[in-house]
Amino acid sequence: MKRVVSISLGSSQRNARAELKLLGEDVALERIGTDGDKRRFAALIREHDGRADAIGLGGIDLFLQAGQRRHYLRDAVRLARHATRTPVVDGNGIKNAWEPHIVRDVLPVHLGRRLRDLRVLLVSAVDRYGMAKAFADGGARVVYGDLLYGLGLPVPLRSLRTVHLLAAILLPALSLAPIEWLYPTGSRQEVTTPKFARFFLDAEVIAGDFHLIRRYMPDELAGRVVLTQTVTPTDLEQLRRRRVKSLITTGPVLNGRSFGTNVLEGLVVAFAGPGPHDAATLTAWMTRFGFQPRVERLDATAPDSPRPAAGMT
Numbered sequence: 001m002k003r004v005v006s007i008s009l010g011s012s013q014r015n016a017r018a019e020l021k022l023l024g025e026d027v028a029l030e031r032i033g034t035d036g037d038k039r040r041f042a043a044l045i046r047e048h049d050g051r052a053d054a055i056g057l058g059g060i061d062l063f064l065q066a067g068q069r070r071h072y073l074r075d076a077v078r079l080a081r082h083a084t085r086t087p088v089v090d091g092n093g094i095k096n097a098w099e100p101h102i103v104r105d106v107l108p109v110h111l112g113r114r115l116r117d118l119r120v121l122l123v124s125a126v127d128r129y130g131m132a133k134a135f136a137d138g139g140a141r142v143v144y145g146d147l148l149y150g151l152g153l154p155v156p157l158r159s160l161r162t163v164h165l166l167a168a169i170l171l172p173a174l175s176l177a178p179i180e181w182l183y184p185t186g187s188r189q190e191v192t193t194p195k196f197a198r199f200f201l202d203a204e205v206i207a208g209d210f211h212l213i214r215r216y217m218p219d220e221l222a223g224r225v226v227l228t229q230t231v232t233p234t235d236l237e238q239l240r241r242r243r244v245k246s247l248i249t250t251g252p253v254l255n256g257r258s259f260g261t262n263v264l265e266g267l268v269v270a271f272a273g274p275g276p277h278d279a280a281t282l283t284a285w286m287t288r289f290g291f292q293p294r295v296e297r298l299d300a301t302a303p304d305s306p307r308p309a310a311g312m313t
Contacts, residue, residue: 003051004266006031006259007044008058009185010211014232018255022289023271029254029263031058036186038075042082050085053270056262057090059189059211060179064126065092066160066167071126071175087274091261094250096130097279098264098286102250102293103134107205107227110248110295115140119308121203123149123212125163126171131207131227136160143203148196149212150182156199184215192238194218202308210235217242222299223306230260240298249294258294 002025008014012033019028034040048055057080063070080088108114115138125132125144135142136159144157147166157163174182184191189211197218200206206213207227214235222243229250239247249258268285269275277285 001026001028002053002270003028003030004054004056004263004270005044005048005052006056006058006263006266007041007048008033008260009036009038009041009179010059011035011187011189013190016232016255016257016259018259020254022267025271027267027270029259029267031259031263033058034186036180036188038079042079045079045082045088048086049083052086054266055083055086055088056260056266057088058260058262059183059185060090061092061127062090063092064167064171064175065096065129066126066164066171067129069164069168071167071171073179074176075179087269089262089265089269091263091265093268093275093277093279093282094261094265094286095128097282099128099250099261100130100134101283102227102248103131103207104138106293106295107225107248108138110246111205111225114138117141119202119204121145121199121206123206123208123216125157125160126150126167127212128208132160132163135207140205143199145196145199145208145212148199149216152195154196184211188215191215192217200224201306204306214238229258231258233257236296236298243299243301245299246295246297248296251293252291253294264291 010033012035015033016031060076062076063072118140120135120140120142122132122142123145125146144163147153147155195216200218205225205227210228210230220242223245225246226244227248231249251258251264268282
C-alpha cells in the first residue's frame with residue numbers, strides 16, 4: 001500500500017483519512033494537523049520519514065513566487081529538513097501545473113463565458129502564482145489580495161507587474177518571518193473575521209487558498225463562484241449559508257472532502273518517484289489518475305451575475 005501523509009500547521013479539527021485504489025494499487029491518505037505547534041510538526045515528520053511514500057507540508061509553503069523568482073520560507077525549509085529518506089512536497093507543483101489548467105479550461109465552461117473582463121479576487125498571488133498568471137493571461141480583471149489579506153494593508157493590487165515589484169521588495173525579508181505572521185495557523189483557521197469585504201463583494205469569482213478565503217469572507221456572498229482547494233463538509237455548509245452560487249475545487253472529493261495540493265502532489269511522487277517533476281509530468285499523472293475538479297452548484301436561487309459592491313468598478 002502506498003502512503004501519503006500530510007502534516008499541517010493547521011487545526012487538528014480538520015484531520016482526515018481516506019483509502020482508495022489508484023492504477024490498481026491501494027493508497028492511504030492522511031492529514032494530521034498540529035494546531036500551529038512547530039515542534040510537534042517536526043516530530044511527526046521524523047516519525048513518518050522512511051515510512052510514508054511522500055510527506056506533504058500543510059499550512060505552509062516551501063516558497064512564495066512572483067514571476068520566475070522563488071523566495072524560500074525559512075520556517076518551511078527548516079521543517080522539511082527533518083525528513084531525510086521520504087520526499088517532501090508542499091503542493092507548489094500542482095499549483096503551478098494543474099491549477100492554471102482549471103482556470104483556463106474548466107472555469108470558462110462552468111461560467112459559460114470567457115475570462116476576459118471577469119471580476120476576480122485572488123486572495124494571494126504569491127501563494128498561487130500559476131493561478132494568478134492564468135487569470136492575467138486570460139484578460140480577467142483581478143484584485144490580488146496579497147497586501148489586503150497577507151499584511152492587512154488596505155491596498156488592492158491590480159496587475160501582476162505590481163505584484164512582481166512588491167514581491168521583490170518585501171519577500172526577501174518576509175520569508176525570514178515566522179509563518180504565523182503571514183498565514184493563519186492552528187485555531188486561527190477556524191475563525192472568520194471579515195476584512196476588506198468590498199473586494200469579495202465586487203468579485204464574480206473568489207479564488208485561492210481556502211483558509212484565507214474562510215478567514216476574511218463576509219457573511220453574504222450571493223451569486224459568487226469560489227475556486228479553491230482543501231474544503232471540508234463544514235466549509236461547504238459555511239459557503240451555502242452565504243449563498244455562494246457554486247464551488248470548484250481543483251482536486252476531486254476523496255472521502256467527503258477535498259485534500260490539499262500537497263496531498264495531490266504527494267500522490268504523484270508516491271507513484272512516479274521523488275522527481276523533481278515538471279508541469280507536463282504532474283499534469284499527465286493527474287490525468288492518469290482520472291482526477292477531475294469538483295464542480296458543485298450550491299445555491300440554485302443565487303444570481304448568475306452579481307453586481308459590484310457600491311462604489312466599485
